[in-house]
Amino acid sequence: MAARSRGFEPEGDPDLELVARWQAGDADSFALLVKRHERRVFRILYRMLGSVDEAADVAQETFLNLHRHGHRFRRESRFSTFVYRVAANAALNRRRSLGRDRNRMRELAERQAVDAPGAGASDPEAEASRARTGRRIQAALLALPERLRLPLVLFDVEGLPYSEISSVVGIPEGTVKSRIHRARAALREELRDLIRVPEEK
């Protein structure tokens, strides 16, 4: 907590050693960094793009970009933050090149969303309903404007702290918070039928 308020401390970055070795020319270290970050990068991209194939494609692009621009990483943030930033930019670029037709995107998501099967998927009916819910949520995410979607995905799906999101997206923390709030409100409207919950005490 204290560390967060005082700003970033590079000593705490678990990737630093690998990054140093990579920047000194060790290709294996880069491969290890890719392995270390692929899951999260893929997840963020999947939530941003709504398709497994596209997320995998953009994830590859992300790591290639990273390899290309790795020398620009100056330890001003965690390496992971740098990685997410490259990923977010790749995702935004991809979306732009696909155009802004939200309905088409939503359609795409409804059709393509293949959420990973949950653990202990024994009941086919429950499983199908889970998958349906997952698709609905993903489609609702895609219906959000990107500037709201990205902070929401990073915060509520990935659980990154505000400070890191601020650095990934390049907006102040206060703006991050207000966007998350607006994104949640929009999502709640979109998913109203899924969130009928009993009155709490």
Next chain:
Amino acid sequence: MRHDEVREALGRHLEGELGSAERRGVEQHLSVCDSCRAERRELRATVELLRGLPDPEPPAGLVPGVLRRLESAPAQPRGGLLARGLRAIARGTPLPVPIAALAAGLVLLALASSEEGRLAFQDAGGAGAPARSVEPAPSAAPERDGAFALAPTLELRAPTAPSVVIDADELEPVAMDPARGPRASRRRFVLPSGVGAGAAPAGEAGAALPPRPALAACVGEAAAQAGDPAAQCRPWLQGMLALAQYDPRGFLAEVEILPEREAAAWLAQLARFSREVRTSDAVASRLRSTPDARVVALARWFEPGPGERAR
């Protein structure tokens, strides 16, 4: 607390981010307001939906795919001019360069006096700190005789460098405006002790690379008319040449962060300056002897051209 204030604070309340006074206010309001309670419930349920999303697994081929594409990287379109040129070099593709075209676009800076094989650069201490002289590394190639002649259309032979034509209009606005000029580079480099006759005193081996000047201040007509551009450009040029000789990888790193469209112009400028101060052979041979293909590729900028050899 007012109703709308509570609404606004609900998100932060969910995250446990409210101070104790504000939290008490919100909770008090929630205990009496059904609609805010419902709102809070729904927000929480929304967040829970998101947090409960299953984690999709990345396809198994993701990492191997990245590594494979890196291995065949030459086929991959790579960022800058310089990078593309370097890649071409790595592939062994000869890329003849009409650098004369570059010279046509740029009135290259005429640098005043040369320093007879010496390379002086300001110490990191800045004002007050004495400039230090650095001899070329002992391993330097034998010096050519005769200074490099200044010619209006300079033929810089960089046979495998990317072909490039740059004119002042194309320079990035940031480079044209010294006030918003490129960020100062603070890279430190370390000279090996005992280099040259006037070896640096022990404990003083490091020096910061001076900030990179705006390209427009060093090349082009405006620069030529602006009095003494050399004064602005020289420290950085000298620092870069020292870096090239004593920390070639550091030199590469600095070259790689040059703005894409300026890289070739800067390299031409550096090559020219290194001829002026007669370090180009030393720089070229040091870069060539570095076990890094991309560093070696940079050496071509500093190698003497046929016209120079003839002299």
